[in-house]
Amino acid sequence: MLADAEKIIRKIVEEAGIPEEEVRERINKKIKAFAGLLTEAGAAYAVARELGVDVAVDRELSQRVAIKDLKPGMERVDVVGRILRIFPPRVFKRDGRTGKYCRLIIGDGTGTVRVTLWNRDVSLVEQGKLENGQLVEIINGYVREYNGEPVLTLSFDSRIVVNPEVENADRFPKPENVLVKVKDLMPDMRDVDVVLKVVRTFPAKTVKGEDGETEMRAFIGADETGSVRVVLWGEKARVNIKEGDVVKIVSGYTREGLSGVNLHVGKMGLVQIREDLKKELEGVKVELQQKxxxxxxxxxxxxxxxxxxxxxxxxxxxxxLTAVCNSCGAKAEWRDGKWVCTQCGGEDxxxxxxxxxxxxxxxxxxxxxxxxxxxxxxxxxxxxxxxxxxxxxxxxxxxxxxxxxxxxxxxxxxxxxxxxxxxxxxxxxxxxxxxxxxxxxxxxxxxxx
The missing domain is CATH 2.40.50.140 (Nucleic acid-binding proteins)
Structure with missing residues (x-):
């Protein structure tokens, strides 16, 4: 076990009065609960916090590393990069516990790496405090391996700093996704980011598909260039959206609908209610016409x-009949008596x-x-x-x-x-x-x- 973890264990034993064997057992359970993505030091830190033992994070022990130099097994690394892609938060269950995680892709000019956020840090994405294009610094990160590639993980003793002071910020790559205006939406677009004012909402419905029932909810959103029907699928349909809200759609996709182009938000998309963007669209009004x-x-x-x-x-x-994959938005085709996505091979x-x-x-x-x-x-x-x-x-x-x-x-x-x-x-x-x-x-x- 690493020296950092040993120090934390000794402090837990001394201050909490718990036998060392029980402390190590709790640490192992914590590691299993996070499917092996939590380091021993991170798990020890989490156990200490649960027991009320103050374990200060020592910034001096960490080191700043370029992304190209990250190797699985490295711990307490600091990495600065620009957010190139944000994936929607996910819910996981382990040993009866429920938590959240979210993945980002950041780049620093030497390469890119996937970053995993857990629980408390996921709220930064849900609240819109982390966005594509921002510079971030990961402090005390841990590097693990996934599918043969290094993955940078934030643990309990890690933190993320938004817009850190760096020299020559232009060396960091720019994200591919940019905000799209409603007037520029066309059928079959993917990875669409757009900011809309909600001008009309419709009740949630349950629809039947080949894989059972799923929730959907639609609303009419508008910016200064026009309006569009937005369809939220699955858990996104449960987001509490009200008329007058300003929302940011991340990684949506478009399809030809009954009244023009529709914007869909599926498993890979994200819906953010953005109070900070209300002023930008406060003058937007849409008159709903009659046939x-x-x-x-x-x-x-x-x-x-x-x-x-x-x-x-x-x-x-x-x-x-035409079929669309609920996971990636690509088209599906009929093979051997079932629908299969041509992009990811999924059957949902x-x-x-x-x-x-x-x-x-x-x-x-x-x-x-x-x-x-x-x-x-x-x-x-x-x-x-x-x-x-x-x-x-x-x-x-x-x-x-x-x-x-x-x-x-x-x-x-x-x-x-x-x-x-x-x-x-x-x-x-x-x-x-x-x-x-x-x-x-x-x-x-x-x-x-």
Whole structure:
């Protein structure tokens, strides 16, 4: 056992009056509880704190080391680096205890290293006190090996200093992630960082996937350039977000949704409520518009809240299902009777139905594209690509009248307008009759003038 640990053990025995054998047993349990990532000295320090024994951290025993020189087994090292990536906090359970850990990647110009924070230090990430691009100094860190690479770990006797004084700060690498504005969001972006004001929230829901149920919650967020629908998945859906809050989304990903681009926050993402950023977005306001009934001939590119009633005259043979990995956001494919992520190989995926059909209202035709729940209304409750979903859709909607509301965009492949469905429903004929009578009265009134 290391000399530092021996000193702490002797002090515990002397001041707490506990036999040395019991102290060592507690230290071993502490090491096991942290899956071997806690050093003997760190575990001894933790036991001392639990017993109320004051063990001062001796800064003089530590040494500043360049990242390229870090080797597994090194202890009491000081490392200065710039935060290049922050991964979301995780919860772990060991021997009936629950704790948190979080990983960062820092670089100093000589290399990069993964840093592991535990429990108390995780709050620095959750509260937004640690961010991409900041310089940090790890004091009294411990180097362990993971997958053949050194990992720098903060233990009970370590600490982290934000923005330390260093010479020639420009030598430290810059992070790749930068804040994105809403107007610049496009489908299939990854590692998206954005700051938004919450302008509308929706209740949390439980949705069913192939691997069981998961929580989701959506809200509308906006910056000075526009608004976007944000979807939080899993434990992120339990973050207490209220209208008027300013939040920072870290490592989100985008997908084409029912009303345009949606920003998703999954397992690899992070949601921070940021009181310190409220002033930057205090003037942001979003007016939520109501849908407008139009004829197909009146639709224009950019219409965001259009509604059309017409007859389905064709169901297109498009790929009826697409799947997205809940872990990394990459696409998944159907292999040997199950969905598998093409990026990480995981099977925790979310299956999204897709349906395309032609709608005719007498003034013109338009292609309608429906995703997720709206497509599922037609296909039914199935996520099996082996089923003939095209035949199911034709049987249900071909020749039927539907009311579709959504937004209008230009399909670049066909160079024509298409209506992306937000809601698909059957007509309420009592309401439709009143609309037609009202329209006839309006036309007769104009003719009589």
């Amino acid at each position: 407008e009934r139009k004829h197909v001939s009146e639709l224009e590119e950019g219409d965001k809240f259009a509604e059309v009633r017409g007859t389905v005259v064709q169901v297109y043979r498009t790929k009826p 995926v979310r299956v999204v139905p897709v349906l395309a059909f032609e709608l005719d209202d007498g003034t013109g035709n338009i292609r309608v594209i429906a995703f997720d729940r709206q497509a599922a209304k037609i296909y039914g409750d199935t996520a099996n690509p082996d089923a003939d979903l095209h035949e199911i859709a034709e049987r249900k909607v071909l020749g039927e009248e539907l009311v579709v509301s959504g937004y209008v965009r230009r399909n670049k492949y066909f160079d024509s307008l298409e209506l992306v469905a937000k809601v698909i429903r059957e007509p309420n004929w009592e309401y439709e009759l009143k609309r037609m009578l009202s329209e006839v009265e309006r036309l007769l009134g104009e003719k009589g003038k």
